[in-house]
C-alpha cells in the first residue's frame with residue numbers, strides 16, 4: 028500500500044513541492060501501478076534472464092575521436108545566468 | 120602498548136581512463152582548457168541528446184580488470200544513479216549498478232592479498248568553483264565548469280581487507296602503479312585523475328564483527344589518505360573508549376588542519392533509486408575480445424619483482440623501488456639486456472640516479488642517460504678503474520651531459536690508480552716524510568697503519584685503488 032508518507036519521501040528526493048490533494052491523488056495512482064507489478068511478480072521467472080533493455084540490439088559504440096565542441100557563445104544564449112565562461116548557479 | 124582495536128578499511132578509487140574523448144560523447148577530456156570549452160548537448164544533459172559509448176572505454180576497462188585479476192562480465196549494462204547537485208546536469212549520473220564490467224579481483228601488497236569487489240564504469244560530474252568574489256559581494260552563488268562532465272571513470276572498490284593506514288597507502292600506490300603500467304590511467308593526483316574515498320571502522324582485536332563504518336572523502340594525496348585514516352581510527356578509538364557509539368556518517372578530510380568533519384549522517388544518506396539506463400543498450404563482451412586485450416598486457420610490477428629477486432638476487436625492497444617507476448623499470452630492463460651485473464646496475468640506479476630524478480622531478484627518459492652508460496660504468500667499476508663514489512659523480516654528469524663514460528671519467532680526473540709501481544712511489548715518499556712514525560709502527564704501535572693509509576689517500580686525492588693500496592702498504596711497512 029502506497030501511503031502519503033511514501034509520496035512525501037519520493038517528492039523530497041525528486042525536489043517536488045506537492046499539495047495535499049496532489050499527494051492523495053499520486054498515492055492512489057502509484058498504488059495501482061505497484062499493485063500491477065505485484066500481479067506480475069506472481070509469474071515464475073526461475074529460468075528467465077532479467078531483461079536489461081527492451082531492444083534486442085547490443086554493443087552500440089563509437090570511435091574515440093574528438094569533435095571540437097567549443098560552442099560556448101551559442102550555448103550561453105540558453106544559460107539563465109553566466110559569469111565569464113561559467114554557468115552561474117545558486118550557492119549550495 | 121598493545122592496541123585493543125583493529126582497523127578495517129575498504130577503499131573506493133575513481134581512476135580516470137586515458138581516452139581522447141568523454142565516455143558518452145565526442146568532447147575532448149584534455150585537462151586545463153578554458154571553462155565550458157569542451158561541452159556538448161550530451162554532456163550538458165540537454166533534452167533529446169543521446170549518449171553513445173566510447174569503444175576505447177570498454178577496452179581500457181577490460182584491460183584494467185585483467186591486470187587486477189578480475190572476472191570480466193560477459194554482459195554488462197549501464198544504470199542511472201539519481202540525485203540532484205549543480206555539477207550534475209542531467210539530475211542523474213550514468214553508472215553501473217548490478218552488472219559491473221569487472222568483479223572479484225585482487226592485488227598483492229607485501230605478500231598479502233587484497234580483494235577487489237568490483238570495478239564499474241561511470242561518468243564524472245562537472246566542477247564547481249566557489250569564487251572568492253562571490254563572497255565579497257555577499258551574493259551567494261557558485262560557478263560551474265562542465266568540461267569534466269562525462270569524463271570516463273573506472274570506480275574500483277576493494278573489500279574491507281586493509282587493516283592500517285599504511286596498508287591503505289600501499290594498496291593505493293600499487294593500484295596506481297598497475298594502472299600506469301598498463302597505460303589505462305595517468306594516475307595524476309593533482310589533476311584529479313586518481314581519487315580515493317575510504318570506509319573506516321574499528322573492532323576489538325580478534326573479533327570478526329564489522330564495526331559501524333565511516334566514509335571519508337576529499338583526500339587529495341597519498342599522504343592525506345594516510346593522515347585521514349590514522350586520524351579517523353584514533354577518533355573512533357577515543358569514542359569507543361568513552362563508551363560512545365560510532366555513528367554511520369560521511370566525513371570530509373580537511374587538508375589544512377589534518378582533521379575530518381561531518382558532511383552528512385546516515386539519515387540524510389542518498390537514496391539513489393538506480394534503474395537501467397534506457398538510452399544505452401547492453402554490451403556483450405566476447406571471450407575473443409578479452410583474449411585479444413590480454414595479449415597487449417605488459418608484465419606487471421609484482422611479476423617483475425619476483426623475477427628480480429629470484430633471477431637477479433635483488434632484495435625485494437630494491438625490486439619494489441625500481442618497479443615503482445614505470446620508466447625506470449623499462450630502462451633497467453634494457454640495461455639487463457646488455458648483460459650487465461643487475462645488482463651493480465640496480466645500486467647505481469637506485470642511489471645517485473633516482474635521487475637526481477626526484478630532486479629535479481624528471482623521468483629517466485628526460486635525462487641524457489642511456490643503457491650503454493650504465494654498462495660502461497659497471498664495467499669500469501668491475502675492473503676497479505673507478506671507485507663507487509667516483510661512479511656516482513660520473514653517473515650524474517652522464518645524466519646531465521650525455522657524454523661517454525670514458526670522457527667523463529677523464530674530464531673529472533677520476534681514474535683510479537691501480538698501478539703498483541705508481542702506488543709504491545707514493546708510499547716510499549711517505550715513509551721518507553714520516554720516519555718516526557715508521558719506527559713507532561715497527562716497535563708495535565700498529566694503530567699507525569691507519570695514519571699511513573689516510574695520508575696515502577690524501578696524497579693520491581682518493582684515487583688509489585684501496586685493495587692494491589692495502590697490499591703494497593703491508594709489504595712496505597713490514
Ligand SMILES: [Zn+2]
Nearest residue numbers: 144146159162
Ligand atoms: Zn560532450
